[in-house]
Amino acid sequence: MRTHAALLLGLSWAVSPVVAGGFSFSAPNLPDYCFYAVYQSLGSYTWEGETTTSSSSSETSGHGSSSGSSRQGSSNSSATTTASSSSSTGAKVTPHGKRSMREKRGHHGSSSTGLCTSTVGVMSAYVSAKSWCTKEQFNMAIPTYWESLCEDASATLISLTEIEANATDEYIASLSLIDPETNSTTTTGTISTPVLLSHSYYKRAYKSYVTHDYALSKDMRMGWGIMGYWGGVLALGMISKAWKMAHAFLRLSTGSDAEKRSGSGRALGPISAAAHFVRTYIIIPASFAPFLSNHQQLFLYHTIPKRLDTLIVFGFWAVAIILSCVDYESFTGNIQTPSLHQQNWQYSSDRTGILSYACLPFLWLFSGRNNIFLWATDFSVQSFNIFHRHTAWVCTLLAVVHSINYSVVFAIYDGRYFSVWKQEYWYMGVVATIIMVFMLVQSATYLRQKSYEIFIIIHFLFSILTIFALFMHTSFDGKTYTPYLWPLVAIWLFDRGLRYVRMVYCNMHVRFGKGFLSTPLSTVTYSSESDLVRVEMYPAAQSLKPAPGQHYYLYQPYTLRGWENHPFTLGCYENPDSKEYETKLIFYIRPYDGWTKRLRNQCQKAGGEIRTKLLLEGPYGHQAPLHTFDNVLFIMGGTGIACAVPYILDHIARVSAGKTNTTRIHLIWTGRQKKIFDEVCCQDLSTALEHTDITTTLFCTDKSAAGGMITSGSTTPTKEKEAAVDAAALQDKASGSIRSVEDLNVDLRYGRPAINSLVRAAAQEAQASSARLAVMTCGPAKMADECRTAMYDVMKGGFRDIEYFEEAFGW
Ligand SMILES: Cc1cc2nc3c(=O)[nH]c(=O)nc-3n(C[C@H](O)[C@H](O)[C@H](O)COP(=O)(O)OP(=O)(O)OC[C@H]3O[C@@H](n4cnc5c(N)ncnc54)[C@H](O)[C@@H]3O)c2cc1C
Numbered sequence: 001m002r003t004h005a006a007l008l009l010g011l012s013w014a015v016s017p018v019v020a021g022g023f024s025f026s027a028p029n030l031p032d033y034c035f036y037a038v039y040q041s042l043g044s045y046t047w048e049g050e051t052t053t054s055s056s057s058s059e060t061s062g063h064g065s066s067s068g069s070s071r072q073g074s075s076n077s078s079a080t081t082t083a084s085s086s087s088s089t090g091a092k093v094t095p096h097g098k099r100s101m102r103e104k105r106g107h108h109g110s111s112s113t114g115l116c117t118s119t120v121g122v123m124s125a126y127v128s129a130k131s132w133c134t135k136e137q138f139n140m141a142i143p144t145y146w147e148s149l150c151e152d153a154s155a156t157l158i159s160l161t162e163i164e165a166n167a168t169d170e171y172i173a174s175l176s177l178i179d180p181e182t183n184s185t186t187t188t189g190t191i192s193t194p195v196l197l198s199h200s201y202y203k204r205a206y207k208s209y210v211t212h213d214y215a216l217s218k219d220m221r222m223g224w225g226i227m228g229y230w231g232g233v234l235a236l237g238m239i240s241k242a243w244k245m246a247h248a249f250l251r252l253s254t255g256s257d258a259e260k261r262s263g264s265g266r267a268l269g270p271i272s273a274a275a276h277f278v279r280t281y282i283i284i285p286a287s288f289a290p291f292l293s294n295h296q297q298l299f300l301y302h303t304i305p306k307r308l309d310t311l312i313v314f315g316f317w318a319v320a321i322i323l324s325c326v327d328y329e330s331f332t333g334n335i336q337t338p339s340l341h342q343q344n345w346q347y348s349s350d351r352t353g354i355l356s357y358a359c360l361p362f363l364w365l366f367s368g369r370n371n372i373f374l375w376a377t378d379f380s381v382q383s384f385n386i387f388h389r390h391t392a393w394v395c396t397l398l399a400v401v402h403s404i405n406y407s408v409v410f411a412i413y414d415g416r417y418f419s420v421w422k423q424e425y426w427y428m429g430v431v432a433t434i435i436m437v438f439m440l441v442q443s444a445t446y447l448r449q450k451s452y453e454i455f456i457i458i459h460f461l462f463s464i465l466t467i468f469a470l471f472m473h474t475s476f477d478g479k480t481y482t483p484y485l486w487p488l489v490a491i492w493l494f495d496r497g498l499r500y501v502r503m504v505y506c507n508m509h510v511r512f513g514k515g516f517l518s519t520p521l522s523t524v525t526y527s528s529e530s531d532l533v534r535v536e537m538y539p540a541a542q543s544l545k546p547a548p549g550q551h552y553y554l555y556q557p558y559t560l561r562g563w564e565n566h567p568f569t570l571g572c573y574e575n576p577d578s579k580e581y582e583t584k585l586i587f588y589i590r591p592y593d594g595w596t597k598r599l600r601n602q603c604q605k606a607g608g609e610i611r612t613k614l615l616l617e618g619p620y621g622h623q624a625p626l627h628t629f630d631n632v633l634f635i636m637g638g639t640g641i642a643c644a645v646p647y648i649l650d651h652i653a654r655v656s657a658g659k660t661n662t663t664r665i666h667l668i669w670t671g672r673q674k675k676i677f678d679e680v681c682c683q684d685l686s687t688a689l690e691h692t693d694i695t696t697t698l699f700c701t702d703k704s705a706a707g708g709m710i711t712s713g714s715t716t717p718t719k720e721k722e723a724a725v726d727a728a729a730l731q732d733k734a735s736g737s738i739r740s741v742e743d744l745n746v747d748l749r750y751g752r753p754a755i756n757s758l759v760r761a762a763a764q765e766a767q768a769s770s771a772r773l774a775v776m777t778c779g780p781a782k783m784a785d786e787c788r789t790a791m792y793d794v795m796k797g798g799f800r801d802i803e804y805f806e807e808a809f810g811w
């Protein structure tokens with residue numbers, strides 16, 4: 001990167017000329033490089049009649065003539081040969097040399113003035129340029145650029161009128177050739193007749209300067225390849241989402257009756273067949289299905305992405321590897337850096353550094369909670385998390401290669417390896433690389449699951465440190481690299497800022513004349529029989545619209561670790577009578593080892609129920625269009641029921657408004673303790689479950705309760721029973737006691753559900769009535785993976801009108 005421009009300049013000063021000198025442009029424009037090459041190649045000779053300037057260093061030690069030999073011996077003189085280096089070196093190698101290179105750049109002349117003041121020299125340069133430059137290059141350079149070069153050498157270019165007139169083709173053909181590699185300055189002495197620069201040397205010089213000066217621009221274009229890849233993925237994601245939404249909208253409003261009538265027997269176009277193929281084999285399955293069904297389940301402590309995500313990530317690695325390996329313009333015969341190895345080390349260091357920077361914006365983009373692309377595309381948080389991790393891997397590996405390669409350059413080719421450690425850009429780069437590697441290790445799934453809070457705090461602090469170190473790493477170069485870094489700050493501030501906005505929105509409400517109203521104390525209850533923490537809260541926000549698919553982050557401020565926040569799916573919502581607080585939100589929380597456990601302990605200490613201050617941040621997540629499907633199958637496990645409840649409530653509201661296409665819902669819910677069914681079904685779902693279009697099957701996996709056998713309510717309740725149940729529900733609600741789920745219209749079984757056959761049966765039933773089926777699952781990892789596998793099987797079997805929705809309680 002640019003950092004290295006400094007180091008490279010230093011390099012040219014100390015050992016040999018620079019390969020990739022950053023944006024150290026020798027000439028202002030690309031067409032000027034032709035003349036620049038001529039000027040530099042001939043500039044080392046002494047010309048008859050030249051007037052030396054007061055500048056003592058108008059020597060002629062060959063820059064071309066000693067190609068291949070170390071320049072160290074020729075001491076300071078070599079600095080004058082690579083004009084670009086000489087002018088900036090002094091500034092760059094000092095620890096405080098933060099001057100921008102651009103300012104120092106521009107045209108620099110050789111301090112030899114023979115090519116400005118000697119008729120022989122000027123004629124030689126003129127005929128060489130005329131012979132080897134294109135018309136455009138020639139016209140750009142002569143006389144303007146030439147004059148500026150002379151100005152830099154404190155000389156004035158002599159008049160070219162006579163030169164132009166004399167330089168005919170015949171004249172040029174008569175001139176003898178000069179090649180700085182074979183005609184050394186010492187053997188030629190002072191040149192007294194015009195000569196023509198050999199074409200082969202000119203070509204090498206031109207290529208050396210151009211590749212050297214434009215390598216970084218090229219690396220940046222390669223960086224656009226990385227960004228283009230992710231940009232393309234996001235664009236496809238947005239198109240896919242727009243397409244699906246349009247589709248769902250059309251289905252609901254126009255009612256594709258024709259489509260429905262012909263059912264599964266309808267003529268299926270090749271597009272639809274292709275779409276089905278893609279969905280079956282790429283979008284739905286776990287990466288290594290059918291051999292390995294793991295997706296939500298870890299495999300050897302590793303997350304296995306969905307197949308689509310694996311392909312996307314694989315493509316990213318391929319792009320990154322290709323971009324960091326191809327198209328290096330190192331060549332033998334480079335007049336600046338003869339060693340091919342050195343050129344390769346340096347070019348690859350620059351390339352990997354810039355590619356690493358190019359990954360950064362996406363590394364941040366895939367991580368935020370408030371993320372525009374999460375809203376605009378169909379990718380889930382989990383998918384973004386996979387992208388985040390792989391971008392981090394690639395970014396870090398590139399940074400490591402970058403660091404190693406530059407260490408090699410410094411240690412082997414430069415010799416300043418130890419002194420460079422005092423340079424800020426160097427040690428800040430080292431700091432950034434080390435932190436990134438550490439973060440990679442520290443984010444391992446195993447450690448993250450062991451202690452999420454420690455992980456998140458370290459991750460947060462070290463990310464800030466990384467950004468800071470990177471700003472310092474490339475700061476000497478002005479603003480060249482800040483476009484890679486400011487987006488990180490912007491993305492982060494956007495996310496953090498919106499968190500606070502949401503938090504305030506959820507928990508504060510301004511009542512005119514009455515001051516603020518904030519979210520009141522929440523009721524938290526815990527029952528050991530169901531091992532369920534139930535949170536009921538009344539958010540202050542008046543306009544908060546609870547809806548299916550939402551999740552919120554809960555904070556418990558005024559506690560020791562009040563900044564901690566954990567995501568929970570909105571389980572249930574009600575509109576209570578109270579006028580102050582519009583809605584009541586209910587969360588079902590399974591206690592684990594962290595905050596959820598502390599919350600449980602607080603309840604236990606208080607005898608089961610506490611009232612505590614909880615704050616809400618949200619809503620996040622998006623609603624699945626389940627209402628556009630004819631049949632819906634919910635497969636839920638434990639607190640995963642939180643996903644299904646809002647959809648069921650939504651369904652009931654939509655039925656009465658006539659805004660749904662769903663006519664059949666089958667809820668399958670597995671829980672360890674029977675009590676959890678009682679708590680949720682009898683309180684929050686009691687009325688919903690009495691609807692005839694909802695069938696409920698509960699599976700209790702508690703072995704000790706298995707004695708209860710298969711007790712079930714009738715699946716088709718009579719009017720009387722419904723009424724009786726409703727009455728009982730009302731009564732129980734009034735008395736506050738929890739009834740048993742057996743009294744409801746549900747099918748209670750013991751043992752595990754056979755998910756595969758349940759999904760298959762639902763699919764067959766849907767197929768028979770040419771209905772569209774949605775399957776939604778939320779629960780333990782194993783259950784979700786079984787469900788996904790079942791989907792894959794059914795779709796492989798040819799059933800097309802089926803869609804899969806999976807909610808995960810983690811990443
Ligand atoms: C979108 C979403 C919705 C969820 N909805 C519910 C729900 O409705 N009911 C429910 O019981 N659980 C839900 N969870 C899971 C719940 O967030 C975690 O169980 C909870 O954060 C664990 O807190 P803890 O401090 O007790 O964790 P620990 O005991 O320390 O860890 C338990 C597990 O939770 C993970 N975890 C901890 N904190 C977080 C966090 N802030 N974000 C993500 N993962 C974390 C850990 O990596 C670990 O695997 C949901 C998770 C997500 C991502």
Ligand SMILES: *[C@@H]1O[C@H](CO)[C@@H](O)[C@H](O)[C@H]1NC(C)=O
Nearest residue numbers: 056057074075076077079090
């Ligand atoms: C080379 O430059 C250094 C300072 O940059 C100076 O001290 C030294 O005398 C110079 N040597 C020659 C041979 O000009």
Ligand SMILES: *[C@@H]1O[C@H](CO)[C@@H](O)[C@H](O)[C@H]1NC(C)=O
Nearest residue numbers: 119120123162163164165166
């Ligand atoms: C141009 O050619 C003329 C005649 O051959 C010669 O007298 C004159 O010195 C030449 N001028 C230059 C600049 O070479």
Ligand SMILES: *[C@@H]1O[C@H](CO)[C@@H](O)[C@H](O)[C@H]1NC(C)=O
Nearest residue numbers: 176177178179182183188195
């Ligand atoms: C340069 O070297 C070649 C071959 O050694 C020789 O023919 C040519 O005359 C030399 N050119 C000059 C200007 O000395």
Ligand SMILES: CC(=O)N[C@H]1CO[C@H](CO)[C@@H](O)[C@@H]1O
Nearest residue numbers: 251252255256260658660661
């Ligand atoms: C396919 C289908 O059944 N579409 C129906 C969805 O619901 C709308 C409105 O209720 C009906 O008009 C469609 O016919």
